[in-house]
Amino acid sequence: MSDLKRTPLYDLHIALGAKMVPFAGYEMPVQYPMGVMKEHLQCRAAAGLFDVSHMGQVVLRAADPERAKAALERLIPQDVLGLGEGRQRYGFFTNDAGGIEDDLMFANRGDHLFVVVNAACKDADVARLRAALEPEVTVKLLENRALLAVQGPKAEAVLAEHHPMVAEMRFMDVATVPIAGAECWVSRSGYTGEDGYEISVPLAAAKDVAQALLAHEDVEPIGLGARDSLRLEAGLCLYGHDIDATTSPVEAGLTWAIHTVRRVGGDREGGFPGAGRVLPEITEGAARKRVGLLPEGRAPMRDGTVLFASAEADTPVGTVTSGGFGPTLGAPVAMGYVDAAHAGVGTALFGEVRGKRLPVSVAKLPFVAAGFKR
Template sequence: MTDLKSLPLDGLHRELGAKMVPFAGYEMPVQYALGVMKEHLHTREQAGLFDVSHMGQVILRGPDYRSAALALEALVPVDVAGLGLNRQRYGFFTNDAGGILDDLMLANRGDHVFVVVNAACKDADIAHLRANMPEGVAVEVIEDRALLALQGPASEAALSALNPAVAAMKFMDVATVDLCGAECWVSRSGYTGEDGYEISVPVAAAETLARALLADERVEAIGLGARDSLRLEGGLCLYGHDIDETTTPAMAGLGWAIQKVRREGGARDGGFPGAPTVLRELQEGPTERRVGLRPDGRAPMREGVELFKSETAAVAIGRVTSGGFGPSVGGPVAMGYVPAALSAPGTQLFGEVRGKRLPVQVVALPFVPANFKR
């Protein structure tokens, strides 16, 4: 792991007994002493603290917010210009074929757009922005901030003990908040399906903030293993697995993220890469769809498992893109792509595991209902 980057809180993770693994070019904590199962359940029941400092943080700054927002709209099929002040939205970059280059979060911070991108795509995303922003819109990469996620039903109580102002925030609100004496950029959002916050904190103050949160008996340090099982139960996509350059928003079930103003007939419809394909599929439907899958029995069906229409069918009709054991569900869960005609909940399919065809049923997503504070 000699070529890997270290997180700003690397020393704290090791002090806490984290097992470190390579992920997206970084040494990351995959689990702590509790283990993945207990970390997962603790997040669902109380609050978990995740270090996601490997993600990319970027500011787009123009003469005013609208200038930067409209420049970004040339790359994403999302209503950026119409986003309310101190509000955040999910979006994605598309390519000329309508495929997804990366998914991201973007926020209206008054005089700029704040964007958070995935670690594995960070360098490519930043290059994409720099190559495509018009003159007068600057791309500022934030290098001096860590990113922490506090997730779970006790998150509000734990964070508001440091600053009561965060309790008034609703899902997808963004605010600048003083935490432990540091200016933090806080959003009420996350990647677990639970209520929670994502906190951009100056690197120099990150350990102080992390220790203050971990001193709360409701908060445990949580690694990548539980982060993955939590997002899978929440029906949330992982870039490079459930979505990539070959999957369109309609295929991935992400049409809800494309607002009316950017759709056919809207005030600012089209104007983004792959718009003809993306808009056509939103109207007519895609040929394949991302679905939830519940294998029979206790054996998980993991990424790469091929799906068949019957026990004897010669040709695979789909594939699993994410799969594992769902601790909150109490059994195996998976997501994958199947033909649209076979995507209705209740459809019986078969997954091939070690040469054996095992029954799996199409189910509605998410596996665990979201608990966001609306």
């Protein structure tokens, strides 16, 4: 662990009794004394605080903000030019083969774009942005801000005690909000399927803001273990597992994030890396699809489990990419890719676990309905 980075809240995690593990080059809390199961249910029933300061926070700035938007649009298949001030969108970098290099969030903060990328990919993402956009656009990786998330059905009430305006924010709104004396950049978004907020905090104020939020009776600290089970129940992709540089957005079921203006016949059709693969797949369909999977019994099917059409079949039809126990459902859940012919909801398949073929059925995603405030 000696070569790993630490977030500004490392000492607080230790004081709270966190079990620390290596993750994306950082020492991160995987769980607290409450335990993964209770942390998960806490977030579904009330509110949880996550330290996500390992993520990359990037500012894109140009003399003309519209030029920064147009420049980013060359790298991602989303509608950046049409993003209004004070709004945020989900997106992803694609490569020339139509695969996903990373997924991200990008927000229009008026005079600049604010982009949040995955921790394991942030160095490559910043290099990609600089190579493609500079000197037209200044690309700055912020080293002076932490990133927190408050998630759960009571997140609004918790944060509104610090400033009432957060209650008026819609899903994917962004605003500058004072919290515990610090100027914070707040978005109404998250990675749990629940309502909640992500909060970019000045580094010097990170511990004070975190402690102020944890002081609320409805908030508990939540680690990576519950973060993973929450996002899995919500049907959300984990980069490096459910999506990667070989996976197209269409295969991944992320076509909804490619806006009409960037599709065939749109005003700004294509113009992003891999459009030659992605656009035909939108029209004609992909050979495989990401699906939800419900194993029978209590044994989870972990990532890498090979899927077959029958207990006797020799040829695989797919693979599990994420799997574990879903505390909200009280049963194992998984996601994976199967060929299009076996992707229909209710299709019976078999996963090979320790040499045995165990039954699993294709299920609709998400497993737990989203609680976002529309």
